[in-house]
Amino acid sequence: MKLERQVYLLNPKELSPETIAVTFAKTSRSPQSFRQIAAELTDEQSAQFHEKWVVGYGHASVAEHAVLHIAIENVSRLAIETIESNRLASYTEKSTRYQKWNPEAFYLPPELEGHALQEFYIRAVRGLFEAYEQSIPKVKAVVEREEPLLPGESQSAWERRVRSQTTDVCRFLLPAASLANVGVTANARVLEHAIQKMLSHPLSEVRALGAEVKQVAQAEVPTLLKYADHVPYIEQCAQALENAAGAASPVSPTTDSPAWCRLVAFAPQAEERVLAAALFRYGNQGFAAALEAVRRAGREERERLADIILGSLGPHDIPLRELEHASFSFELIVDQGAYFEIKRHRMMTQTPQALTADLGYAVPRRFPAAGLDEIYCDAMNAAQHTYEALAGLDAHLASYVVPNGFNRRLLMTLNLREAYQFCALRSAPNAHFSVRRVALCMAEQIRSATPTLAQFLRLPKELNWQEIEDEYFART
Ligand SMILES: Cc1cc2nc3c(=O)[nH]c(=O)nc-3n(C[C@H](O)[C@H](O)[C@H](O)COP(=O)(O)OP(=O)(O)OC[C@H]3O[C@@H](n4cnc5c(N)ncnc54)[C@H](O)[C@@H]3O)c2cc1C
Known part of the structure; x- marks a missing residue:
């Protein structure tokens, strides 16, 4: 048959x-x-x-x-961090770049109800939104002046460009309490772990959200989410490590790389391992023999191999998986707006520290250019004072008041395949300038570490992170 x-x-x-x-x-x-x-x-x-x-x-x-599509609306950006911390799910969220945010839409933590700090919190958050609202027309006027209509550009395309460049700057004022919507597609296995994390979270908003997600999802997959419960291990581990880790340390002094973006670990033989893995895949020798062949090969032969692996990739092609045999760890200190975008990259391991007001804040150049220096800094300083007062009560709660412009420390380990995708996507002209600066600085260090392979990273020609910093920031 x-x-x-x-x-x-x-x-x-x-x-x-x-x-x-x-x-x-x-x-x-x-x-x-x-x-x-x-x-x-x-x-x-x-x-x-x-x-x-x-x-x-x-x-x-x-x-x-068993796959579910879950619509989540009006949750704080802080809560969204926990939702989106699951590598094997898919998300689309409200953008800070392509729409203006509603000044009334912010989260008021129930932990503050009846507390003397509640009014202080509301004042700081409202102050940030007022500064945001005031900034939009003034920053827009600067953008219109600095970004004239390009030859062949339609009026509507120019208006869109002006609008997104304006919100790109003003978003630095948006606090983590701002309410957003996010669409989540997840299978029942990943959802179970996501719910466990939410139910074991220190913030009551996240725990309540976890309970609602569980209820909604259980209506569709009653058996598979039966044990999506609070996990004492998650909570106890976090508490014990918070105690063990001690107080935040100041930013480390600069060595060769800038202090805000440092390649802190990579294997010196990374390049050889990638080339050997590619030979291993398509040959029939053992890995030790492939590695030996690469070691004996001259520079020209290695370059030829690298060219085979990466030289003929089209703009939408994904490079060979063997690039994953080279990995890099970066320590970054980036503004929260940049972190919020970086966290969406799932094919890497990210360890962010808590969102605090301890590491200072960035000042995009267009704020002072619009005469908004004082308005911006007053709102940011008020947020910082409020953060400090709230942190005395509960450090987790205090994060709600921290705006996008404050810096955050992050450890990131990624392989060369993901670096290739991340650096290309995030250094492109349509990416936000905060993330372009990160992608270009990481690419520079990846290129020094693995020059034969990383010469093929897709980056804008003749542009470096310092130029982005000079063009877009008065202070980082
Ligand atoms: C200009 C711009 C505008 C954006 N606007 C928005 C926005 O308005 N709202 C919003 O929510 N996000 C927005 N994003 C974020 C974007 O949608 C991606 O989530 C983010 O860039 C991470 O990219 P990635 O999924 O390719 O990366 P990673 O998660 O790091 O994945 C790396 C690669 O692995 C593969 N991969 C990973 N996961 C999957 C999967 N589940 N299925 C199939 N393949 C997978 C893909 O090849 C992917 O490119 C924007 C990004 C850019 C660059």
Whole structure:
């Protein structure tokens, strides 16, 4: 009997996410087609299957076939950090670049209810929004002056460019309490961990959000999220480490690289390992032999190999996975607005410190250019004082008042494949200037560490991070 190849979709309008997950899971033991398996399943049978195999025996990957789309609205940007800390989910959030933010839409933590600091908090947040509102027309006038219509550019395209360059500057004033919307697509396995993290979080907003996400998601996948609960380990570990870590240290002095962007670790043989891995993949020798061949090869031969691997990539091509054998750790101190964008890169490991007002704030050049120096700094200083007062009560709570312009420390480990994607995307002219500065500075150091491979990083020609800093910042 000739078996025809079959490719088809399981329709989520006809089958629940749990039934789809069981349909796929059953192919492991059943000779039937997916259609036949699905036709014989009821939601109750699917639940029983999950109880036994996924929940009971830990065959957890089955839950990855149950996918949900969760709409989350009016949550603080601080809470969004926890939602988006899950690598295997997908997100789209309200942008600080492409829309103006509502000054009334900010989170008031219930922890402050009835407390003397509540009024102080509201005043600081309102002050930031007032400065934001006042800044928009004045910064816009500067942008219009500095960014004339380009040859061939339509009036509407120019207006869009002016609008986004204006909000790019004014967003430095937006506090972490600002309310945003985010769309999340996640499978039940990642969602379970996401909910666990939310339910174990020190902020009551995040815990309440975790409970709501659990309730909404459980209506669709009742069995798979049964044990999405508070995890004492997460909470206890965070508390014990906060105590062990002690107080924040000041910014370290500059060595060769700028103090705000330092390559703190990379393996010196990283380049050899990538080239050897590529030979290993397409050859039949052992890794030690491939490495030896690369070591014996002259510079020209290595460059030829690097050119094969990266030289002919088209603009949308993804480089070979073997680039992942080279990795880099960076310590960054970047404004919160930049961090908020960087955190969206999932193919790397990020360890951010808490959002504080301890590391100073950046001043985009267009604030003083618009005569707004005092308005900006007054609002930022008021936020800092409020942060300090709130931190005496609860350091986690205090983060809500911190605006995008304050600096934050972050440890980031990424491989060369992700560096290739990150540096290209985030150094491009349409990226925000804060992140362009980061991407260009990281690229410079990656190039010094792995010159043969990193010469192929896709970067804007003849532009360095210092030029971005000089053009866009009065102070960082
Ligand atoms: C100009 C600009 C405007 C933006 N505007 C917005 C906005 O308004 N709102 C908003 O929410 N975000 C916005 N973003 C963020 C953007 O949507 C991405 O989330 C962010 O740039 C991270 O990119 P990435 O997913 O490619 O990176 P990473 O998560 O680091 O992934 C690296 C690569 O791995 C692959 N990959 C990773 N995860 C998946 C997956 N789940 N499925 C398939 N492939 C995957 C892809 O090839 C990806 O390029 C904007 C980004 C840019 C550059």
